[in-house]
Amino acid sequence: MYTIGQVAKLFHLPISTIRYYDKEGLFPTLERTSGIRKFSETELETLRMIECLKKSGLEIKEIKQFMEWCSQGSSTYEKRHELFLHQQEIVEQKIEKLEKVLDMIRFKCWYYEQAIQDGNEERLKELIPDALPEKIKKLYERAHEE
Amino acid sequence: MYTIGQVAKLFHLPISTIRYYDKEGLFPTLERTSGIRKFSETELETLRMIECLKKSGLEIKEIKQFMEWCSQGSSTYEKRHELFLHQQEIVEQKIEKLEKVLDMIRFKCWYYEQAIQDGNEERLKELIPDALPEKIKKLYERAHEE
DNA sequence: ATAATACCTAAACTTGACTTTAGGTCAATA
DNA sequence: TATTGACCTAAAGTCAAGTTTAGGTATTAT
Numbered sequence: 161m162y163t164i165g166q167v168a169k170l171f172h173l174p175i176s177t178i179r180y181y182d183k184e185g186l187f188p189t190l191e192r193t194s195g196i197r198k199f200s201e202t203e204l205e206t207l208r209m210i211e212c213l214k215k216s217g218l219e220i221k222e223i224k225q226f227m228e229w230c231s232q233g234s235s236t237y238e239k240r241h242e243l244f245l246h247q248q249e250i251v252e253q254k255i256e257k258l259e260k261v262l263d264m265i266r267f268k269c270w271y272y273e274q275a276i277q278d279g280n281e282e283r284l285k286e287l288i289p290d291a292l293p294e295k296i297k298k299l300y301e302r303a304h305e306e
Numbered sequence: 307m308y309t310i311g312q313v314a315k316l317f318h319l320p321i322s323t324i325r326y327y328d329k330e331g332l333f334p335t336l337e338r339t340s341g342i343r344k345f346s347e348t349e350l351e352t353l354r355m356i357e358c359l360k361k362s363g364l365e366i367k368e369i370k371q372f373m374e375w376c377s378q379g380s381s382t383y384e385k386r387h388e389l390f391l392h393q394q395e396i397v398e399q400k401i402e403k404l405e406k407v408l409d410m411i412r413f414k415c416w417y418y419e420q421a422i423q424d425g426n427e428e429r430l431k432e433l434i435p436d437a438l439p440e441k442i443k444k445l446y447e448r449a450h451e452e
Numbered sequence: 453a454t455a456a457t458a459c460c461t462a463a464a465c466t467t468g469a470c471t472t473t474a475g476g477t478c479a480a481t482a
Numbered sequence: 483t484a485t486t487g488a489c490c491t492a493a494a495g496t497c498a499a500g501t502t503t504a505g506g507t508a509t510t511a512t
Contacts, residue, residue: 165458176501179460184499195507196459208450212410215403220499234426241418248411251404257361258401264358265394272387280380304354311488322471325490330469341477342489366469 162199171207178207185224186210188231216247217254264303270296308345317353324353331370332356334377362393363400410449416442 168175182190182197187206191198206227213223226243229236275281289300314321328336328343333352337344352373359369372389375382421427435446 163459174501175459177499180500195461208410212407212449215407216411234421237418237421241415241422244411244414244418248408248415251408251411255401255404255408258397258404261358261361262394262397262401264354265362265390265397268390269387269394272383272390275380275383276387303358309489320471321489323469326470329491341491 162204164197164199167199167204167207170204171211181207181210181220184220186220186227188227213247216251218247260302263299267296267299267303270299308350310343310345313345313350313353316350317357327353327356327366330366332366332373334373359393362397364393406448409445413442413445413449416445 162170164175164178167173168178171178181187187199187203190203191200209226210223213226218226226240229240271284274284278284289297289304292300308316310321310324313319313324317324327333333345333349336349337346355372356369359372360366364372372386375386375389417430420430424430435443435450438446
């Protein structure tokens with residue numbers, strides 16, 4: 161069993177955030193002794209899930225929905241499974257988009273390295289887009305497609 | 307040259323968002339004819355940069371700073387280069403974190419498949435963490451490390 | 453005994469990134 | 483001629499996700 165302060169340290173979160181999550185109903189089975197929250201292993205796993213689902217793009221409300229399903233038992237296994245299947249796709253798409261962002265950034269890194277060497281952008285402007293070195297051209301194209 | 311409406315369509319953005327970016331100073335060289343904004347290729351590339359930098363986690367203020375550097379010419383090449391080097395790291399870290407999130411999600415997908423088959427979580431609870439199948443155990447551990 | 457800590461609540465405040473509203477100009481179409 | 487459509491502004495409103503404030507309790511350290 162952990163107090164809110166201990167949990168805050170474990171997860172590097174402000175206490176106020178954990179209270180806020182509780183107020184929003186994210187710990188449906190959280191117990192208290194004379195008003196004071198007692199966090200068990202269940203709540204720690206819940207917090208891990210909250211962090212995971214938040215990073216995957218869910219809102220607090222939606223996470224609350226999921227936590228409600230959890231406390232409804234075996235009848236919601238299908239729903240929970242579908243949620244994760246869906247979030248899997250979402251996160252895979254997020255990663256793909258970030259890979260594209262990374263190509264744009266890599267292109268710009270190269271661009272400014274050249275600009276620093278040249279002292280201006282005259283030569284570079286001539287190169288774009290067709291006369292770029294092969295590797296750089298690929299970055300440029302992936303970053304500019306659509 | 308494009309009107310704001312054309313740009314909005316090209317980028318699938320609401321007109322109000324583009325006006326907002328302009329108000330925040332994100333198009334330092336944008337020209338107008340009798341009050342009406344005229345977007346050139348420069349502004350389109352700026353918009354691509356805005357989207358890229360936003361996805362990499364920069365705030366509008368910071369993007370504005372970058373745009374100011376752009377209009378200050380060659381004296382800011384170094385700063386701009388450093389910004390991209392830094393954002394490259396940030397985005398690489400973001401991707402790593404999302405890979406970890408993905409492991410948690412994959413674990414949960416497997417978990418609920420099992421729970422659906424079993425009709426309950428009894429057997430599963432016994433398996434965690436040591437008696438999990440090798441592949442699943444790896445997902446579980448990566449998702450729970452730290 | 454008093455002061456410092458760790459906990460509690462309700463309610464107001466903050467922040468960033470937009471979006472909406474209310475009002476107006478100008479050109480073209482019915 | 484009137485109304486429709488595309489543009490404009492300033493200012494207010496919205497939304498999520500916290501954070502801060504103001505006030506209170508209970509336990510422990512000096």
